[in-house]
Amino acid sequence: MSRSAPLLQVASAVLLLLVSSCAATDHIVGANKGWNPGLNYTLWANNHTFYVADLISFRYQKTQYNVFEVNQTGYDNCTTEGATGNWSSGKDFILLDKAKRYYFICANGGCFSGMKVSVLVHPLPPPPKSSMTDHTSAAAPPPIRILGVIFGALLSACFGMD
CATH class of the missing domain: 2.60.40.420 (Cupredoxins -  blue copper proteins)
Incomplete structure (x- = not known):
């Protein structure tokens, strides 16, 4: 199991909670x-x-x-x-x-x-495309980039942030 796997699991659980509430x-x-x-x-x-x-x-x-x-x-x-x-x-x-x-x-x-x-x-509409992907460092490990994209889309969907 990679070192980033627990982080990804926790972030996914938090994301699910936030998506359902917003x-x-x-x-x-x-x-x-x-x-x-x-x-x-x-x-x-x-x-x-x-x-x-x-x-x-x-x-x-x-x-x-x-x-x-x-x-x-x-x-x-x-x-x-x-x-x-x-x-x-x-x-x-x-x-x-x-x-x-x-x-x-x-x-x-x-x-x-x-x-x-x-x-x-x-069905739920797809989340809006987030500009967070443009600001994510190419050097970041893949799970961190994925979390950046997910949280960016969540912020945009819930709060209208880009």
């Missing part, structure tokens, strides 16, 4: 109106762009409502048959961990009053 967005369903009957959640979802690693949050009265992740049939018919997840805390944070269409409903009858939302999750 790139992820928490989308609160219904914004300040929360997860309640009579709201147009299709309009709400169409005004947001969802990416892998984002969160979708549901805020509601836990004694009245809940959240189920269902397939398109469950969404269309307001049923929980084949549900892949359910939450009932009143403050549910759900990780959108795959690029796909997600379907959520309220199974306590609220679905029939509009409490259902479908969101399309996109």
